[in-house]
Amino acid sequence: MASRGFCRELYSCIFDYSTPRIALIKSRKVGVMNRLIQLGILAYVIGWVFVWEKGYQEFDTVVSSVTSKVKGVAVTNTSALGTRIWDVADYVIPPQEENAFFVMTNLIITQNQTQGHCPDLPDQSTICNSSHDCIPGFISTHSFGVQTGQCVAYNETVKSCEVYAWCPVENDTELPEPAFLKEAENFTVLIKNNIWFPKFNFSKRNILPNVTTSYLKTCLYDRMHNPFCPIFRLGSIVSEAGESFRDMAIQGGVMGIQIRWDCDLDKKFSKCVPRYSFRRLDSRELDHNVSPGYNFRSAKYYKNINDVESRTLMKVYGIRFDILVFGTATVLCDVIVFQFFKKRYYYREKKFKHVEDYDELSGNEEHGSNP
Amino acid sequence: MASRGFCRELYSCIFDYSTPRIALIKSRKVGVMNRLIQLGILAYVIGWVFVWEKGYQEFDTVVSSVTSKVKGVAVTNTSALGTRIWDVADYVIPPQEENAFFVMTNLIITQNQTQGHCPDLPDQSTICNSSHDCIPGFISTHSFGVQTGQCVAYNETVKSCEVYAWCPVENDTELPEPAFLKEAENFTVLIKNNIWFPKFNFSKRNILPNVTTSYLKTCLYDRMHNPFCPIFRLGSIVSEAGESFRDMAIQGGVMGIQIRWDCDLDKKFSKCVPRYSFRRLDSRELDHNVSPGYNFRSAKYYKNINDVESRTLMKVYGIRFDILVFGTATVLCDVIVFQFFKKRYYYREKKFKHVEDYDELSGNEEHGSNP
């Protein structure tokens, strides 16, 4: 009996359907208020979640590769170097980097350094009156040599501690102003950027399919008139970021070239285009004078006839351009639409790849097919 | 009275319990439908949220370090250079990079350049009949020098504007085909990749603990037979990506070596292994001939006996290999299990580190301990 009662209990527990009892209020005022609240919630869901936050879409972030090629020649005329021409092999150091390139704009050059003994550059810790002021083995913070313990004449008026170093030591107290390679302002750089969205296996490059070779040979990026030309004038990059190239060239700095790919893959293939923006990444540090700007030391090594090594030391000031690629691709989340879409954009890719249609790029027409 | 009424009101507002009145429908049809809908929701939550989207797990992304070492020697025999051997110090430029390495495959070399005056490379803007065609101070887009205003003989038939430049100027009109260093196809590279998941303090490297030194000395990556050997033949990397090394070597390009670590840290330590895949990152650009492939200019500087600087200019074509490390680690979100797990995988790490068991790697057995 108990078991039979339990079975019936279980049966009713599983198959009985309990639902709240509903009171129907036939008041127009209450009814209107109820619907208004419901409409508000609906509007929020559609407006905010779907339209604004794009909650119905699937996201993917970008995989990118960047190569760059700088062009330009500058002529300098100084007493130390005479007339000298500088081309890309001279001023881009190192010759290739992954997502960046460096262009020399200013230079302190110290030629014919050999290892030996010479007076150190006079400063607070190296100026001396006698050998008692110099400590053998001591390395001053700003020195590039080891003190020998002697006090020798640096020039006719000043004596400084002798060091064992690459001699003569560099004198970087006077930085050329205006910058030694101020002509770098007119150098140009071709940036090639290929992107790939792994989740959607969608790839594109910043040389758009409708760009012709002849256009590429003559174009120069301009935010208004040539927003898709991948060739940039260095001076324009800096001025677009609101900085002065002439100022920046003296002490050096770091510039960011941002390439943004925000692609709604439900739209046309030709709508997925790069947007360039520029930004100074280091701060000008007006309030600190410890190592402002950007510089590093590089050397070229030589051997003379007697097999003695010498070097030309270069304290290189310049602008490092970091190329930062951002991007997201979105696709309708609905699986059925997604399947359909995949074929569609593949088709589009095929269709649009070799069409040269400038209107597609420069125009700002309404997006036709909003699914 | 009013206050007392308010108190009672408040009391009943706080402690009265309002619940919807329930109607119990004893219909088997309705009951079954109700349960089916509930089962559907349950199946969705468990199937989609938990099993498919792994909503119960905690994620972490990877911190990675990559070093690479290329090996290989090539011999070339050209009229300009004679018989010459190329080793790693010659063809990897710069000698080290952070997450990439570059291997020279083709080369246009211009030896013994010195600063001076010489005829420019003839093209549309530099060919001249008389000095009137040349503008002093003009820098042609493709030139590496500044025009002096003279028109001089480039060879017996052609005259071109004289430039002040590194002379003689580079002639890059003819690119060696097949590529100068086509033997680079057989060079190998050892890639060392260490990963770390900060949230779980889990680290591993791509030289797996069960790999012996003798195996490392002889193995070569093969997707089928040696999927965990960290030594790659450059030719195989390119062909795995569906490209031809011989073609790519001529103009250069950018290859991506993708290392994917998707680790379910609830599983065995030995199940967390790298998966390699390869992809050409630049596009072949069949429809554009402006600066296709990948090349840059690099120079070696010399000084002769009279202290005059000369240089060897190299227009270096080659393949840059970008190593891209992706990865996520997942762990059961349950805090208790997590605590327990932490010790367990630590124990496993200790236990499995020095065991050399090839089966663990190559086998494809079912995951035994799914908590």
Add this chain to the structure above:
Amino acid sequence: MASRGFCRELYSCIFDYSTPRIALIKSRKVGVMNRLIQLGILAYVIGWVFVWEKGYQEFDTVVSSVTSKVKGVAVTNTSALGTRIWDVADYVIPPQEENAFFVMTNLIITQNQTQGHCPDLPDQSTICNSSHDCIPGFISTHSFGVQTGQCVAYNETVKSCEVYAWCPVENDTELPEPAFLKEAENFTVLIKNNIWFPKFNFSKRNILPNVTTSYLKTCLYDRMHNPFCPIFRLGSIVSEAGESFRDMAIQGGVMGIQIRWDCDLDKKFSKCVPRYSFRRLDSRELDHNVSPGYNFRSAKYYKNINDVESRTLMKVYGIRFDILVFGTATVLCDVIVFQFFKKRYYYREKKFKHVEDYDELSGNEEHGSNP
């Protein structure tokens, strides 16, 4: 009539308000339990979602630029090189990198290499008794030359196969121990890091506004006493990561310098500070001796009086320091507060920028204005 009935139906469907009928249970026990459960849910929402997970805040990740500058001089005295001084242009290779810098700590140097014929370094595959053991055109795995087919004397006791290579070939069997440039332990590096949170247009740098130039000239990072000094002793970086610099200097390795910016932008501008941590990124690989540590080959090229090219080959061991910048910024999600806040932190930025107040940094006072 039917239409009129339909209209009334529709009207009542739209404007009738259905609500569950409520049963009011006037039981104190049930009422208290009900409120307790509600309080629990409320506590969970506020405590977990808001306070712990910070669900009310908007996040943003960091865009960062890093430059570094190494300082230090070392003197070495070896039979091969004599007394020699090493400065930054000698030991940092390449001279600049994007988010990393490399410091040489050990060196195998092979001077005056020229292309020619010489005996290969004897090992299992190159030791020979007669020319029959050597295969013309064969390239041994560890060799840097092509065998000519001859068997020649390497030294008085050993014969090895002759190779066409850069001669004499490098002998890297004996690695200097202690490391050649063990003084690198005392070198220092100034790291300049600028960050930017694009969503909030908030930027800051690791040289904090209250740091004076004189402090920067003398300070040295110390986790306890100078946690915001951006100048690091290389030896300290390695020891903070729990490694021995002397050991690491011999074979080389990869160190990670992590800079973490976790900024709650609702707090004071001066509370958003960098946290430094250090970590060895490669593993010590005690159980593998194939290419442990970190090294690469670099060469300096010379030309002698007869225009014959020679080179100095350097097998450079050293430590690559990868600078990894992490960071998130959070801001109250509430739009009104956000608008208000934007002005406020702008104001703060202005206000605090030029104040030099050490207390702000070193102190650990309570956050005053928690909105």
